[in-house]
Amino acid sequence: MTLLTTPSDEELLRLMMAGDEAAFTTLYRRRQGGIYRFALRMSGSEAVAEDVTQEVFMALVREGSQFDSARGSLVAYLYGIARNQILRRLERDRFFVPINDVADQGEVPGPEKFVAPGDPLGDLTRDEMVGAVRQAVLSLPAHYREVVALCDLQEMSYVEAAAALGCAVGTVRSRLHRARALLVEKLRANGKADSSSNQATSARCFV
Amino acid sequence: MKCQEFETIVNDLARDQIMDLAVRESSLAHARTCTRCAARLADERALTIGLRALATSQETEAAPVRVEAALLAVFRNRATAPVVPSIKKAPTTIHQSWLRWAVAAAAAILVLLGLTAPRWLHTTQPKQEYQVRTLLPTPTVTPIQEFKPQPATPPTGRETAKVGRPVPPRAHGRVDYASHRPQTGSRLSGIAFSHELTVNASEPEVATDFLPLTFGSGLPPLESGQVVRVKVPRSALASFGLPINFERANEPVKADVLLGDDGLMRAIRFVR
Numbered sequence: 001m002t003l004l005t006t007p008s009d010e011e012l013l014r015l016m017m018a019g020d021e022a023a024f025t026t027l028y029r030r031r032q033g034g035i036y037r038f039a040l041r042m043s044g045s046e047a048v049a050e051d052v053t054q055e056v057f058m059a060l061v062r063e064g065s066q067f068d069s070a071r072g073s074l075v076a077y078l079y080g081i082a083r084n085q086i087l088r089r090l091e092r093d094r095f096f097v098p099i100n101d102v103a104d105q106g107e108v109p110g111p112e113k114f115v116a117p118g119d120p121l122g123d124l125t126r127d128e129m130v131g132a133v134r135q136a137v138l139s140l141p142a143h144y145r146e147v148v149a150l151c152d153l154q155e156m157s158y159v160e161a162a163a164a165l166g167c168a169v170g171t172v173r174s175r176l177h178r179a180r181a182l183l184v185e186k187l188r189a190n191g192k193a194d195s196s197s198n199q200a201t202s203a204r205c206f207v
Numbered sequence: 208m209k210c211q212e213f214e215t216i217v218n219d220l221a222r223d224q225i226m227d228l229a230v231r232e233s234s235l236a237h238a239r240t241c242t243r244c245a246a247r248l249a250d251e252r253a254l255t256i257g258l259r260a261l262a263t264s265q266e267t268e269a270a271p272v273r274v275e276a277a278l279l280a281v282f283r284n285r286a287t288a289p290v291v292p293s294i295k296k297a298p299t300t301i302h303q304s305w306l307r308w309a310v311a312a313a314a315a316i317l318v319l320l321g322l323t324a325p326r327w328l329h330t331t332q333p334k335q336e337y338q339v340r341t342l343l344p345t346p347t348v349t350p351i352q353e354f355k356p357q358p359a360t361p362p363t364g365r366e367t368a369k370v371g372r373p374v375p376p377r378a379h380g381r382v383d384y385a386s387h388r389p390q391t392g393s394r395l396s397g398i399a400f401s402h403e404l405t406v407n408a409s410e411p412e413v414a415t416d417f418l419p420l421t422f423g424s425g426l427p428p429l430e431s432g433q434v435v436r437v438k439v440p441r442s443a444l445a446s447f448g449l450p451i452n453f454e455r456a457n458e459p460v461k462a463d464v465l466l467g468d469d470g471l472m473r474a475i476r477f478v479r
Contacts, residue, residue: 016282021279021282021283024278024279024282025275025279028275028278029275032269032270032274032275033268033269033270035270036268036269036270037265037266037268037269040265040268041265049268049270050270050271050274053270053274054270054274054277054278057274057278058278058281061278061281061282061285062285126260129257129260130257130260130261130264132257133254133257133258133260133261134261137258137261148258152222152255152258152259152262153258153261153262153265154262155262173218176218177215177218180218180251180254183254183258184250184251184254187253187254187257188250
C-alpha cells in the first residue's frame with residue numbers, strides 16, 4: 001500500500017531550487033490565487049495584482065535560497081513579498097488619479113451577463129452590497145486594509161496574518177478591530193447617503 | 208459581562224471564531240440585555256456577511272495564464288545556470304545580520320574619520336610663517352610686458368612672442384607670501400601691503416593689493432589665513448581713499464577679504 005502525501009511548500013521550494021520545474025509549477029498553482037487576490041484586494045487593480053503576483057514568484061525564483069524556514073512559513077514569506085511590492089506601488093502611485101476603465105469606459109460584458117439569473121433583484125442587491133463593501137475596504141488606510149484582506153477575506157488566522165505582516169498577533173487583532181469599526185462607519189454613512197438621495201428623487205417625482 | 212469586555216470579543220463573535228463556550232454564552236446573554244451591544248453585534252455580523260460576499264465574489268480570481276508562462280520561461284532560463292539548492296538556516300541568518308551590522312559600523316567609522324581627519328591634520332600641521340591659504344590666484348604684481356628692446360640683434364619671432372605673453376595660471380593652495388613681500392607700504396601683522404594695482408594677466412581681473420583693516424591692529428600676528436571673494440557696496444572704496452564712479456554707485460564691487468584662522472578680517476582688496 002502506497003501512502004500518497006502532498007508535498008509541503010518548503011519541500012516544493014527545495015525541489016524547485018534544485019531545478020525541478022514541476023515543483024515550481026505545483027507551488028505556483030497552489031499559491032498564486034491567494035497572492036493575486038490579496039494584491040487585488042489591496043490595490044483594487046487587476047493590472048497591479050498581476051504584476052505583483054509575477055514579481056513575487058520572480059523573487060522566489062531568483063532569491064528562493066534566501067527563505068529561512070526558521071523565521072516562518074513559505075506562505076507568510078510570499079505574502080510578505082507581496083505586501084512589500086503592493087505598499088511600494090501604493091506609495092509610488094499615490095500622486096496619480098486612477099482611471100476606472102471598467103466604470104467609466106464601459107466593461108465589455110460576457111454572454112453570461114445577458115442571461116437573466118434566477119433572482120435578479122436579489123443579485124442586484126448583493127452586487128450593490130459587494131460593491132459597497134469593496135469600496136469601503138479600498139478606502140481604508142493600507143495597514144488596516146491588509147489585516148481585513150488577510151483575516152476576513154483570505155480567512156487567515158491571526159497567527160498566520162501576523163507572520164505575513166511581520167508584526168505581533170496583538171497588533172493584528174487591534175488593527176482588525178479598528179478596521180472593522182471603520183468599515184461599519186463607512187458603510188453606515190454610505191447607506192445614509194443612498195437613502196437621502198432616494199428620498200430626494202421621490203420628492204421630485206411627487207412634485 | 209460588561210460592555211467594555213463585550214467590545215473586545217465582538218469581532219470574534221461576529222466572525223464565528225473559535226472561543227470559549229462560556230464566554231460566548233455570556234456575551235450573547237449580554238447582547239440580549241444591552242441594546243447598544245446588540246446593535247454593535249448586529250453591525251458586525253452584517254459586515255461579516257458583506258465581507259464574505261466580497262470574498263466569495265472574488266474567490267475564482269486568479270492570475271492570468273500568461274503570468275505562469277512568463278514565470279516558467281524565467282525559471283527555465285534560471286535552471287540553465289547552476290543554483291545552490293540550500294535553504295538558509297537560522298544561524299546563517301544571524302551571522303549575516305551580524306555581518307551587516309559590522310559593515311554598517313565600519314562605514315560609520317570611516318565617515319567619522321573622513322569628517323574629523325582634515326581638521327585634525329590642520330591643527331597638527333607645523334605652521335609656516337607668512338603662508339596664506341588662498342582660493343584665488345596670488346596677488347603678486349605681474350608685469351604684462353617684459354620685453355626690452357635690444358638693438359644689437361634683430362628681433363626674431365620667438366622674442367616677439369614674449370611680448371604680452373600671459374603669465375601661466377598659478378596653482379591654488381598654499382602660497383608663500385614672504386618672497387613677494389613688497390618693500391614699501393603699510394604692514395599688518397607681518398604681511399606687507401601696498402596700494403599698487405595688481406594685474407593678473409591670466410585672468411581679466413584687476414585688483415588692488417591688500418589694504419589693512421585698521422581695526423585689526425590689536426590682533427595677534429597673522430600666520431595663515433584664507434582669502435574669500437565677496438561683494439561690497441561701492442562706497443566701501445571711498446573708505447580706503449579709492450576713487451568712485453558715482454554713476455555706478457549703486458552697483459556692488461567685488462573684493463577679496465583676508466580672513467585669519469580666528470575668522471577675523473585682516474585685509475581687503477578690491478577687484479575689477
